[in-house]
Amino acid sequence: MIKAFKWWWGIVLAFSLLGLSRAFLPLAFLNEVIIFSIYTIGCSFLLGRVGFISFGQPAYLAVGAYGTAFYLFYFGTNPYVGLLVGVLSGLIVSGIVGPLFVKLRSDYFALVNLALAVIIFYLMQKVLADITKGDNGLWFLTNIASTPVLDLGKPSHFFIFALLVAMAVWAFYKYLDDSIFGACCLATKINEDKLKFLGYSNYSVRLLAFIMANTTTALAGAMYAVYLGFVSPEMSSPHRAPDPVVVTILGGVGTLYGPLVGAFAYTGMKDAISKLIGNWELFIGFLLVFIMLAGEKGIWGTLQPHLEKLFFWKKRKPETDSSAKAPR
Amino acid sequence: MMDTQLLISGVIFGLSIGSIYFLMAIGLSLCFGLMRIISLDQLLYYSIGAYITYSLSLATGNVWLGVLGGVAVGGITAFAVERLVFRRIYERELTFSMITSFGILIGGIGVIKFFWGVVPRPVPVPTMSQIDIIGTDVPVYRLIVVGVAALVYIGIWLFLNRTIIGKAIRAGIEDVEHVEGLGINVSRLFTITFIIAGALSGLAGGLHAPLIMVDPAMGLEVLAFVFMVVIIGGLGSIKGTLISAFIVGQVVSIGSLIYAPLAMMAPFAIMLLILLIKPTGLYGSTLVKK
Amino acid sequence: MPPHSAANNDDLLTVSGLNVSYGESKVLFDIALSVRPNQIVACVGRNGAGKSTLLKSIAGFLKPTSGSVTSGQTNLVGRKSYDIAKMGIKYVPQDKKVFSDLTVQENLELGSYATQDYNWDRVTDYFPKLKVLMARKAGFLSGGERQMLMIGRALLGSPKVLLIDEPTEGLAPSIVTHLRNVFTELSKNTALVIVEQNLPLVCAISSKVYALKEGRIVAELADPDSIKVDACERYL
Numbered sequence: 112m113i114k115a116f117k118w119w120w121g122i123v124l125a126f127s128l129l130g131l132s133r134a135f136l137p138l139a140f141l142n143e144v145i146i147f148s149i150y151t152i153g154c155s156f157l158l159g160r161v162g163f164i165s166f167g168q169p170a171y172l173a174v175g176a177y178g179t180a181f182y183l184f185y186f187g188t189n190p191y192v193g194l195l196v197g198v199l200s201g202l203i204v205s206g207i208v209g210p211l212f213v214k215l216r217s218d219y220f221a222l223v224n225l226a227l228a229v230i231i232f233y234l235m236q237k238v239l240a241d242i243t244k245g246d247n248g249l250w251f252l253t254n255i256a257s258t259p260v261l262d263l264g265k266p267s268h269f270f271i272f273a274l275l276v277a278m279a280v281w282a283f284y285k286y287l288d289d290s291i292f293g294a295c296c297l298a299t300k301i302n303e304d305k306l307k308f309l310g311y312s313n314y315s316v317r318l319l320a321f322i323m324a325n326t327t328t329a330l331a332g333a334m335y336a337v338y339l340g341f342v343s344p345e346m347s348s349p350h351r352a353p354d355p356v357v358v359t360i361l362g363g364v365g366t367l368y369g370p371l372v373g374a375f376a377y378t379g380m381k382d383a384i385s386k387l388i389g390n391w392e393l394f395i396g397f398l399l400v401f402i403m404l405a406g407e408k409g410i411w412g413t414l415q416p417h418l419e420k421l422f423f424w425k426k427r428k429p430e431t432d433s434s435a436k437a438p439r
Numbered sequence: 440m441m442d443t444q445l446l447i448s449g450v451i452f453g454l455s456i457g458s459i460y461f462l463m464a465i466g467l468s469l470c471f472g473l474m475r476i477i478s479l480d481q482l483l484y485y486s487i488g489a490y491i492t493y494s495l496s497l498a499t500g501n502v503w504l505g506v507l508g509g510v511a512v513g514g515i516t517a518f519a520v521e522r523l524v525f526r527r528i529y530e531r532e533l534t535f536s537m538i539t540s541f542g543i544l545i546g547g548i549g550v551i552k553f554f555w556g557v558v559p560r561p562v563p564v565p566t567m568s569q570i571d572i573i574g575t576d577v578p579v580y581r582l583i584v585v586g587v588a589a590l591v592y593i594g595i596w597l598f599l600n601r602t603i604i605g606k607a608i609r610a611g612i613e614d615v616e617h618v619e620g621l622g623i624n625v626s627r628l629f630t631i632t633f634i635i636a637g638a639l640s641g642l643a644g645g646l647h648a649p650l651i652m653v654d655p656a657m658g659l660e661v662l663a664f665v666f667m668v669v670i671i672g673g674l675g676s677i678k679g680t681l682i683s684a685f686i687v688g689q690v691v692s693i694g695s696l697i698y699a700p701l702a703m704m705a706p707f708a709i710m711l712l713i714l715l716i717k718p719t720g721l722y723g724s725t726l727v728k729k
Numbered sequence: 730m731p732p733h734s735a736a737n738n739d740d741l742l743t744v745s746g747l748n749v750s751y752g753e754s755k756v757l758f759d760i761a762l763s764v765r766p767n768q769i770v771a772c773v774g775r776n777g778a779g780k781s782t783l784l785k786s787i788a789g790f791l792k793p794t795s796g797s798v799t800s801g802q803t804n805l806v807g808r809k810s811y812d813i814a815k816m817g818i819k820y821v822p823q824d825k826k827v828f829s830d831l832t833v834q835e836n837l838e839l840g841s842y843a844t845q846d847y848n849w850d851r852v853t854d855y856f857p858k859l860k861v862l863m864a865r866k867a868g869f870l871s872g873g874e875r876q877m878l879m880i881g882r883a884l885l886g887s888p889k890v891l892l893i894d895e896p897t898e899g900l901a902p903s904i905v906t907h908l909r910n911v912f913t914e915l916s917k918n919t920a921l922v923i924v925e926q927n928l929p930l931v932c933a934i935s936s937k938v939y940a941l942k943e944g945r946i947v948a949e950l951a952d953p954d955s956i957k958v959d960a961c962e963r964y965l
Binding site: 158162163164166211214215216217218219221222223225226227228229230233234236237238240349350352353356357360390391392393394395396397398399400403404 | 527541719
Binding site for chain 3: 603614
């Protein structure tokens with residue numbers, strides 16, 4: 112019981128804080144933050160744990176979003192089924208491209224993903240324009256049926272749903288980090304040969320990580336679709352490629368709460384800075400360079416050791432050093 | 440069946456687009472080969488080259504002067520970035536240089552927006568004249584673009600094979616440590632290579648400007664295509680880059696004659712196919728970062 | 730523990746208290762050695778004893794955690810490796826990797842570039858074979874020819890000290906004999922530090938032998954009578 116509590120309390124605390132902030136932050140902002148953080152956790156996992164950076168996360172986001180959108184626009188009305196369809200399409204697409212992509216070196220990997228995003232962009236914008244309505248996008252907000260208990264059509268209900276989903280996602284990734292699989296991922300990042308000697312296949316470890324991460328990204332896409340009731344090719348446009356990478360770095364690569372903190376900061380700053388100086392790219396670009404040069408720890412990576420010291424300085428003092436090096 | 444006129448103008452169009460991609464891909468390829476970095480910020484020097492061309496041609500009325508200015512400013516910016524940022528990160532792994540240079544690209548786009556605003560700008564074509572090739576009118580400017588790219592290829596070839604600095608760069612692509620061991624200042628070699636890359640990207644931007652509208656995100660728009668050229672050719676190989684720029688240019692242009700939406704997707708499909716067969720690209724080496 | 734040799738102005742190269750680590754793991758412990766003009770100094774030891782690490786640290790490719798490397802009055806620690814090479818302390822790596830895409834001539838040109846010493850006759854006097862191979866791509870050379878080219882291009886600029894890593898490894902006996910004569914000849918102008926497994930060769934040419942074991946110098950044989958194969962073997 113106590114063990115279970117110890118394991119869960121960080122996640123519960125993080126999301127309770129987010130839930131409480133509902134009192135003084137606009138709902139639209141919080142919904143955006145939650146979906147964005149789910150969007151980013153896949154990218155963060157790939158970079159931090161497997162050592163792969165992907166400039167093509169919008170591809171998987173769009174796959175999830177369009178999966179959901181097609182269902183809700185053409186076939187059904189139940190948003191939960193729509194979400195499921197979105198996640199499944201993400202699983203299928205990453206299952207198809209994964210075996211090819213994970214064989215590539217990290218630089219090729221990043222760019223091939225970008226290429227996939229471009230392909231999906233043109234696919235949705237031009238080639239499949241008959242069913243995707245091209246740049247006009249698919250509008251299906253009115254198609255979404257109201258459901259009992261949590262009515263996803265209502266932003267306030269959606270918020271609760273999103274919180275629960277995010278908690279589940281975080282629990283999943285925390286579990287991964289603790290598991291042998293998580294250790295294997297780190298091993299394949301640091302030293303491929305050693306993992307091979309231990310009898311694990313780099314290929315399958317990477318493939319599994321790739322599929323899980325990108326299915327998570329597709330989940331975020333599906334949630335966007337349900338939340339906005341609208342999808343357009345813009346979602347996978349190469350212009351959107353920076354977002355998850357920037358948030359990952361901003362939050363702190365490979366940390367568990369980095370994506371959440373990063374998404375919060377990014378969404379917040381985007382609003383504030385666009386209003387203030389109206390030049391968002393200038394700020395975020397140089398912030399990215401700065402974080403990289405300053406030791407690539409990001410916000411959470413920097414804060415975490417301090418927070419731990421603050422809360423656990425009696426209990427876990429000897430541990431703080433090691434956790435500062437490998438924050439989770 | 441396609442008629443000859445359409446085909447000829449399609450081929451010329453493809454050659455000119457391929458030339459632009461080639462100019463940018465050379466720099467990327469050299470930077471990867473020698474310094475083992477992925478320099479996404481080359482796309483920034485391309486945009487800067489285009490904007491300088493726009494401003495100078497507006498001020499002086501001469502587009503060629505603008506292009507020259509683009510080359511110079513592209514090279515100078517690359518020099519500054521190399522000194523301020525890349526100096527510190529050569530030792531790091533590939534993904535690190537990739538993310539950092541991506542930050543530079545995004546930040547640089549912000550700088551461009553600050554100076555020139557977000558409205559797309561037109562650049563006049565320096566020569567409107569057409570030339571007759573087998574009964575087809577072909578714009579001379581596109582031929583000039585192809586000619587410039589051909590000259591650059593020859594120039595780079597001569598530089599790499601006939602000058603001592605070029606030979607040192609070729610040697611460094613094989614093994615930087617051995618070059619250092621001979622007493623050659625490799626960090627100067629890195630700087631020279633980076634400036635060449637930046638200047639060529641600036642040249643690409645300047646030459647491309649009259650063919651498109653100049654806008655802040657133009658770098659992001661060609662990013663995928665340029666990297667496709669580099670990947671198909673194989674990172675670190677000039678010859679591979681030339682061949683793949685030619686292929687990609689033709690696929691984009693001939694493809695659009697057959698079915699327009701395919702033009703943008705076909706190169707990516709080809710790239711995936713090539714990587715499936717040969718994961719390091721056509722002429723790519725299996726060199727890894729030490 | 731060998732005695733620390735005090736810095737001596739006659740020494741071309743003095744290493745003292747040198748500690749080197751790869752990340753967390755320490756590879757060299759408190760190394761001290763000295764090289765005088767015209768000396769051939771050999772380092773022997775098993776694989777992994779830290780011999781190559783020692784040469785690389787002297788040449789500036791690895792950063793020591795502490796200790797000093799001096800040449801005459803100049804401190805070498807912290808200098809760029811190309812500076813050290815330019816000063817005349819040249820490292821010849823063991824991998825026999827010439828620039829395979831460049832011709833033999835171009836390889837030599839790069840050797841000449843730093844010091845602008847284009848006197849290739851010195852190289853071809855030692856290695857006449859290179860003369861006929863000038864136009865060949867170095868990638869097509871045999872192992873022995875590569876080793877000649879690597880030593881040859883390091884000779885340009887008249888280095889004070891040559892640090893040669895496993896020069897005879899995997900080479901035919903006739904070439905080993907040739908290199909042995911070259912080394913003796915070279916030592917008239919240059920000091921040599923050679924990492925070598927071939928003990929008969931070592932004992933035949935060197936005037937001082939350091940034996941390395943697990944990152945430490947366990948023996949220093951400086952007396953010509955003590956430099957014997959069986960004496961060296963004891964420390965391996």
